Amino acid sequence: MRKIIVAALMSAMIAAAACNTRTTPITSGQPNPPFIGEKPQDAYVSKCEPGNYGGEMILELFADPTTFNVTFAVDEHTTNLLWYHVHRCLVDYNNADTEYDPGLCTKYEVSPDGKEWTFYLRKGVRWSDGEPFNADDVIFTYHLATDEKLADSSIRDIFREGRDANNQSIYPQIEKIDDHSVRFRLSKPNADFLDAIFNLYMVPKHKWEKAWKDGKFSEQMTVSANPADVVGLGPFRLKEYTAGERVVLERNPHFWKVDSRGNRLPYIDRLKFIIAKDFNTIQAKFQAGELDVMSRLRATDFANIKAMESDKIKVVDIGATVDTRWLILNQNPGTDSQGKLLVEPWKLKLFRNQKFRQAVSYAINREGLANTAFVGRAEPLYSFVTPADKTWYSDDIQKYPFNPDLARQMFAEIGLKDTNGDGFLEDAEGHTIGFVINTNSNNEMRVQSAAFIAENLKAVGIKATSVPLPANVMIEIITTKLTFEAVLFGWVGGVPPGPSNVKNTVLSSAEQHVCYPNQKTPSTEWEARLDELMHKVETTVDMAERKRLYAEVQRIWSEQLPEINLVCEKEGVAYKTKFGNIRPASLRPRLTWNAEEIYIK
Amino acid sequence: MKTFLLRRILFAIPLIIVVTFITKSMLVLAPGSYLDSLYGTPGITQEFIQRQKELHHLDTENVLERYWYWFWPAMRGEFGYSFRYRASVWDMIGGRVINTLMLTGAALIFSWGLAIPLGVVAAVRRNGWADRVCSFISFFGLSIPSVFFSLLMIMFAAKTRLFPVGSLRSAYWDELTAWGRLLDLLWHLALPALVLGTIGLAQYMRQMRSEMIETLSQDFIRTARAKGLSQRRIIWRHAVPNAINPLVTLFGFSLAFLLAGALITEYVFAWPGLGTLVYESLVNKDEPMVMAAVTMLVMMIVAGNLIADVLLALIDPRIRLE
Numbered sequence: 001m002r003k004i005i006v007a008a009l010m011s012a013m014i015a016a017a018a019c020n021t022r023t024t025p026i027t028s029g030q031p032n033p034p035f036i037g038e039k040p041q042d043a044y045v046s047k048c049e050p051g052n053y054g055g056e057m058i059l060e061l062f063a064d065p066t067t068f069n070v071t072f073a074v075d076e077h078t079t080n081l082l083w084y085h086v087h088r089c090l091v092d093y094n095n096a097d098t099e100y101d102p103g104l105c106t107k108y109e110v111s112p113d114g115k116e117w118t119f120y121l122r123k124g125v126r127w128s129d130g131e132p133f134n135a136d137d138v139i140f141t142y143h144l145a146t147d148e149k150l151a152d153s154s155i156r157d158i159f160r161e162g163r164d165a166n167n168q169s170i171y172p173q174i175e176k177i178d179d180h181s182v183r184f185r186l187s188k189p190n191a192d193f194l195d196a197i198f199n200l201y202m203v204p205k206h207k208w209e210k211a212w213k214d215g216k217f218s219e220q221m222t223v224s225a226n227p228a229d230v231v232g233l234g235p236f237r238l239k240e241y242t243a244g245e246r247v248v249l250e251r252n253p254h255f256w257k258v259d260s261r262g263n264r265l266p267y268i269d270r271l272k273f274i275i276a277k278d279f280n281t282i283q284a285k286f287q288a289g290e291l292d293v294m295s296r297l298r299a300t301d302f303a304n305i306k307a308m309e310s311d312k313i314k315v316v317d318i319g320a321t322v323d324t325r326w327l328i329l330n331q332n333p334g335t336d337s338q339g340k341l342l343v344e345p346w347k348l349k350l351f352r353n354q355k356f357r358q359a360v361s362y363a364i365n366r367e368g369l370a371n372t373a374f375v376g377r378a379e380p381l382y383s384f385v386t387p388a389d390k391t392w393y394s395d396d397i398q399k400y401p402f403n404p405d406l407a408r409q410m411f412a413e414i415g416l417k418d419t420n421g422d423g424f425l426e427d428a429e430g431h432t433i434g435f436v437i438n439t440n441s442n443n444e445m446r447v448q449s450a451a452f453i454a455e456n457l458k459a460v461g462i463k464a465t466s467v468p469l470p471a472n473v474m475i476e477i478i479t480t481k482l483t484f485e486a487v488l489f490g491w492v493g494g495v496p497p498g499p500s501n502v503k504n505t506v507l508s509s510a511e512q513h514v515c516y517p518n519q520k521t522p523s524t525e526w527e528a529r530l531d532e533l534m535h536k537v538e539t540t541v542d543m544a545e546r547k548r549l550y551a552e553v554q555r556i557w558s559e560q561l562p563e564i565n566l567v568c569e570k571e572g573v574a575y576k577t578k579f580g581n582i583r584p585a586s587l588r589p590r591l592t593w594n595a596e597e598i599y600i601k
Numbered sequence: 602m603k604t605f606l607l608r609r610i611l612f613a614i615p616l617i618i619v620v621t622f623i624t625k626s627m628l629v630l631a632p633g634s635y636l637d638s639l640y641g642t643p644g645i646t647q648e649f650i651q652r653q654k655e656l657h658h659l660d661t662e663n664v665l666e667r668y669w670y671w672f673w674p675a676m677r678g679e680f681g682y683s684f685r686y687r688a689s690v691w692d693m694i695g696g697r698v699i700n701t702l703m704l705t706g707a708a709l710i711f712s713w714g715l716a717i718p719l720g721v722v723a724a725v726r727r728n729g730w731a732d733r734v735c736s737f738i739s740f741f742g743l744s745i746p747s748v749f750f751s752l753l754m755i756m757f758a759a760k761t762r763l764f765p766v767g768s769l770r771s772a773y774w775d776e777l778t779a780w781g782r783l784l785d786l787l788w789h790l791a792l793p794a795l796v797l798g799t800i801g802l803a804q805y806m807r808q809m810r811s812e813m814i815e816t817l818s819q820d821f822i823r824t825a826r827a828k829g830l831s832q833r834r835i836i837w838r839h840a841v842p843n844a845i846n847p848l849v850t851l852f853g854f855s856l857a858f859l860l861a862g863a864l865i866t867e868y869v870f871a872w873p874g875l876g877t878l879v880y881e882s883l884v885n886k887d888e889p890m891v892m893a894a895v896t897m898l899v900m901m902i903v904a905g906n907l908i909a910d911v912l913l914a915l916i917d918p919r920i921r922l923e
Binding site: 066067074075152154157223224243246275276277278280281285290471473476479491492504511 | 632634638639641642646647648649652656687688689692693696697700755756758760762765767768769770868871873874878881886
């Protein structure tokens with residue numbers, strides 16, 4: 001009897017307590033945290049549709065951030081979190097329209113010879129801790145970025161213009177014109193200098209100069225640091241990070257943009273990133289309403305999520321991305337440390353033969369590949385630039401529509417015949433033509449693609465086999481060992497897409513020119529021509545001329561096939577319709593590149 | 602007892618050295634390094650990767666050398682900084698340990714709390730409907746793969762919205778009162794603890810049942826019945842304490858694996874625990890983190906085994922520890 005009474009009392013207590021579990025309502029219509037101080041004198045006026053204050057957006061984050069120090073942020077999850085949201089550069093980038101936006105500057109100027117870049121900063125801008133922002137901060141950030149003693153920073157490699165006679169790096173010079181203007185002087189013209197500037201995320205001098213001078217900057221703003229230390233110029237600032245669970249960004253009360261009615265931005269109070277690694281979990285969370293957006297819908301998941309579309313959920317097909325997928329045949333005539341050739345001589349001869357590579361390209365059924373491995377969510381790709389790069393993509397390239405008969409004919413023209421009737425071609429010395437295609441085993445779509453392509457090649461008489469390898473091993477054989485025959489892999493496109501971001505794959509001297517990396521001098525005429533064209537693209541100032549030159553680069557690439565480009569994947573995003581001013585883009589961050597303009601209707 | 606304890610604790614030291622050496626050798630000998638994950642990232646150059654290699658002593662492939670670079674600072678208590686996070690490994694691990702302990706602790710309570718009574722009931726009412734239900738639960742728990750079970754529960758949560766879809770707390774945690782927070786935590790704990798505890802429940806229940814059946818057939822039980830003791834007294838005061846012997850050892854092992862066993866469940870439920878941290882560190886070859894985690898797990902297992910032996914000695918007067 002007593003036990004029953006106790007149990008009843010306990011349940012009543014729990015029920016009573018459960019009723020009063022909330023302290024504050026979720027949205028209130030007033031900005032919380034509120035803005036501090038006056039609007040900046042030169043506040044940026046956004047052309048977006050005006051919205052209301054309050055509320056929060058819950059997004060997904062695929063891995064814990066590795067640091068909160070933006071100077072050292074390299075991996076994609078950390079940069080997706082910090083770039084655009086917490087930190088900004090001298091200029092902004094509009095992901096949807098793929099063009100630069102003056103952002104922190106009122107304007108910027110280039111000298112006619114392309115060697116002097118002047119940036120005029122807005123007046124009255126304050127850091128997220130309230131201190132004023134001016135040219136001194138820009139100069140400090142630049143010196144930090146080009147400091148050779150900072151082992152963990154990679155920004156200086158982007159600014160380096162070359163090396164002098166003593167092998168010392170040459171960087172552009174920076175000078176302060178006045179409190180709100182800086183000028184960069186380059187040693188050679190660079191029309192894409194903004195692409196380098198777009199990696200220079202501003203860091204406050206008043207906070208970090210001393211630590212940097214004492215050599216302690218590398219220990220600052222780690223993941224266990226105090227959130228108040230992470231001071232930036234973005235629309236949000238770090239509020240809280242709980243390891244493995246979530247990162248919360250709250251409004252930066254000093255942010256320097258206003259809307260067309262003069263109200264300060266951002267509208268939303270908080271961005272909450274929930275850390276979840278398994279894609280199924282993320283999908284389930286979105287379905288249950290625990291996540292407000294899904295910014296990455298892979299090929300195999302798009303159909304499922306599209307079925308959820310309703311008046312509350314919108315699913316958008318953002319089309320082709322700037323990421324590429326390719327097959328590379330090893331053209332490296334070098335030897336390993338024991339003097340043995342990396343590739344067998346008769347195979348190397350074939351791989352270095354342009355007709356052979358073109359025939360292989362004709363033999364691959366790209367539409368079929370898109371429909372099987374990518375369940376229709378991909379389109380054929382014939383060059384290293386995808387149609388998503390609206391500024392630079394050129395359609396005047398050689399294309400390889402699926403044509404196995406033409407492939408067989410081309411193989412016959414280079415002397416490959418099936419002499420012994422086994423269904424596979426042999427060369428004049430009797431070697432059966434075949435090779436191994438490696439790809440990384442942890443990516444299901446790549447494994448399927450490799451198997452599919454091997455089948456395509458078998459059908460035209462090439463004995464190709466697909467051998468998936470663990471990612472570590474793959475990277476080792478592409479970078480160090482270089483003993484592969486064919487690899488199937490892909491590149492993630494940089495933001496913004498363009499010539500400056502492809503130098504490390506196109507140039508013959510580049511380490512990611514996988515078919516034959518790190519060449520001292522170009523080994524073929526077409527590689528020499530590519531190097532020459534890329535140099536011209538970089539140093540020419542006239543945009544129309546640059547586009548023409550870059551189009552020629554793409555044409556040569558598609559004819560010579562250092563990478564046999566296969567498909568580019570289409571991606572999608574999904575979001576709740578309660579958000580206004582969402583402008584999905586294929587460049588990351590896909591939905592929150594304009595986070596300051598998003599509001600809840 | 603004291604010499605026994607001392608001997609066991611001292612034995613842990615060579616054990617840790619051997620296990621960490623083997624771990625380090627495998628990390629070194631396996632192809633690739635932590636820097637491979639940066640390959641292909643726009644903006645990262647080979648020069649940067651080379652600088653990082655020299656910084657973290659990754660340029661030598663000599664196992665002994667690499668082990669020494671870890672061992673000597675570790676002896677002084679410095680387990681280093683994670684390659685990936687640049688934060689002290691203990692900072693990273695410490696935050697997660699509590700979360701995992703919560704989850705495995707709840708699973709422990711769930712599995713043991715149900716296993717003992719259900720095992721007893723199944724043994725006492727052998728071949729009755731209660732026994733058949735318990736058998737079904739056992740076979741279910743033993744045969745279902747934990748990945749599948751976790752995913753099933755996630756789908757169940759998403760469809761019915763009766764439970765949250767993974768994670769430790771709700772997005773609106775900040776606005777909850779203290780009571781609300783406790784309830785929110787329990788609500789989130791329910792499904793993962795269920796998944797994790799089911800396997801344990803199945804095993805221990807079967808074990809308890811067979812022990813009870815054997816004990817109940819003993820002579821002293823017949824004597825007790827002849828003397829007129831009530832059924833309830835016989836079962837709970839005489840049979841269970843005797844039957845529970847082997848299970849005490851198992852319980853000690855459960856404690857040992859409190860931190861080690863929850864990887865898959867944590868991953869699928871997005872539970873921010875130690876399992877996902879160690880798994881990620883392994884996949885990314887974040888050597889300082891892996892070594893610190895391995896050291897800690899070895900110590901836990903030694904401690905758990907020790908507790909198991911001590912508990913057994915305490916409960917069973919026939920056993921003497923030397």
